[in-house]
Amino acid sequence: MALGFVALLAAALAIGGITVRNQGYTAAVIHTLDVRQAIADTQIKFEQSETARRGYVLNGKPLFREAYDRSARAIEPGLARLRRMTRDNATQTARLDxxxxxxxxxxxxxxxxxxxVDTGRIAEAQQRFRDDASVPxxxxxxxxxxxxxDQESALLAVRTDVQxxxxxxxxxxxxxxATLLVLVALLSLVVVRRYTGDLSRSRDDLRAFNDHLEEQVVIRTADLSRANEEIQRFAYIVSHDLRSPLVNVMGFTAELAAAAVPLAELIDRVEADAPHLLTEDARLAAREDLPExxxxxxxxxQKMDRLINAILKLSREGRRTIAPEHIDPAQLVDTIIGSIQHVIDDRGALIRVVRPMPAxxxxxxxxxxxxxxxxENATKYLQSGRPGEITVSGEIARGRVxxxxxxxxxGIEPRDHQRIFDLFRRSGPQDQPGEGIGLAHVRALAYRLGGTIDVQSTLGEGATFSLNLPTELTTQDIKA
Known part of the structure; x- marks a missing residue:
């Protein structure tokens, strides 16, 4: 079939080329006819002017004079037109000369x-007409x-034959x-019928598979929801159970720190009153090793306590009921900026909100x-040496916000673009407080809202975080 289309394309190109050449031949034939007509018109003017001159010489009537003037005036324009039309023909140009x-x-x-004749000397004019070289x-x-x-007629015959x-x-x-077109059309019809049959069978198979797939999706979704709930309960229980021994450790640490105070005082008194009883190891243990x-x-x-609180926060967020409502993102961003304006000012950052944003x-x-x-992350991880500039914007892309x-x-190194969304993972120098919880929480929230979060960044040049959400959150979009 592809070969047939190629042959048909070649035939179309050939027809196009022949058509262009035929137009050239037709133009040449028309030009030759125009030249013959121009020669005939000019020759007629020569004959008309000569006939009118003879009539005027013979009887001196003004009618012949007017006819002569009219036809004689047309001779020079006719010759000029012939010269333009035959300028590419050296023989005709020589004849015109x-x-x-x-x-x-x-x-x-x-x-x-x-x-x-104009002066009434008709007899003298007639005598000069008989004697001059007008006739030759x-x-x-x-x-x-x-x-x-004759030459144009010969050219016309040649060009007509070529045409x-x-x-x-x-x-x-x-x-x-036309034959190729019919063959390709028949072949296309056969292929289309075969393709239509295959498509119909595939559609039936796909419908059956889709019915089975929907059933499997319902089952797997229910299993996933139960597993997710179990994971949330497990995280809550584990975090809760970890807090009990942690509280004990923190309590005993406080008691140990309180007990270290009188011990240090005792060491001070011994060192002052009976230094020979105090060993170097005891002194170091009481004053340096134990406090350290x-x-x-x-x-x-304290770090363990923060991690447990973060896990509990993620667990509680997973159990929170999602309540969709109409939101103006620009107004929401203004509220956020207002709540942390003192932090933004302290860090020397400038935030610009691009309006309007899609609802x-x-x-x-x-x-x-x-x-x-x-x-907050954008204001926290600024590049030293240049003022912080942050831009918040929104758009509609493929039906989503x-x-x-x-x-x-x-900026963020390319190898860390996805790892920063993992729990307890951070990128770059750890010169800012944090446990690597925030972006993991952001991804979990984005997922629950039926969306995704992604980052594009070049190290040393900044980063752009893009939150992709459905324009209207439905029950199907909410993730368990």
Missing amino acids: TIETRFAQLRALRTISMAL LMRAIRYRMQAMT SRATGLFVAVAGVA AIGFIRTST IVTDRLALEQILSNLI VLSVADNGR
């Missing part, structure tokens, strides 16, 4: 005879005009193209938490 020379001589003789000059002009006509052959070739190629160990234990338990129907609290986290938070901060 001769004709114009003879015409100049003839015109001089005509001028004399016409002037004699007209004969020479007629001869060359006829030669020009006829081109027309025949066009008809032949058009016939081949207590500090390490306290720092670790959205989603959960207000979840969207506020997402945007708050993204905006895309909210973007772009900054000119330190």
Whole structure:
């Protein structure tokens, strides 16, 4: 079938080429006909002017004078037109040169005879007409005009023959193209019928598979919801159970720190009153090793407490009921900026909100938490040496709302673009407080709202976080 289309395309190109050439041949034939007509018109003007001159010389009537003037005036424009039309033909141009020379001589003789008649000297004009060279000059002009006509007739015959052959070739190629078209159409019909049959069978198979798939999706969705609920309960229970021993550790650490105070005082008194009883190891243990160990234990338990609180927060967020409502993202961003304006000012950042933003129907609290986290991160991870510039914008893309938070901060390495959304994972130098919980929380919230969160960033040039959400959150979009 592809070969048939190629052959059909070749035939179409051939027809196009022949058509263009045939147009050239037709133009040449029309040009030759126009040249012959122009020669005939000019020759008629020569004959009319000569006839009128003879009539005027014979009887001196003004009617002949007017006819002579009218026809004589048209000779020079006619010769000029012939020269333009035959400028590509050297033979015809040479003949025109001769004709114009003879015409100049003839015109001089005509001028004399016409002037004699104008002054009433008709007999003298008739005598000069019999004696001058007007007749040989007209004969020479007629001869060359006829030669020009003959050459154009010969050219017309050649060009007409070429045009006829081109027309025949066009008809032949058009016939081949028509035959190819019929063959390709028949072949296409066979292929379409076969494809339609295959498509119908595939559609039936797909319908059966889709019915089975929908059943499987319902089952798997229910299983996934139960598993997700189990994971949330497990995380809550584990976090709750971890808190009990952690509280004990923190309590005993506080008691240990309180007990270390009188011990240090005792060491001080011993060192002052009986230094020979105090060993170096005891002194170091009481004054340095024990406080340092207590500090390490306290720092670790505080970090553990923050991690447990983060896990509990994620667990509680997963159990919270989503309540969609109409939201103006720009107004929500203004509220967020107003609540952290002192932080923004302290960090020397400037936030610009691009308006308008597309309206959205989603959960207000979840969207506020997402945007708050993204905006705070943008103000936190600025590039030293340049003022922070943050832009919050929104647009409709493929029927969904895309909210973007772009900054000119330190940026994120490409290998960390996805890892930063994992729990407890961070990127770059750890010079800012945090446990790697925020972006994991953002991704979990985006997923619950039926959306996604992505980042585009170049290290040292800033980052753009894009939140892609449905324009209107439905029960099908809400993830368990």
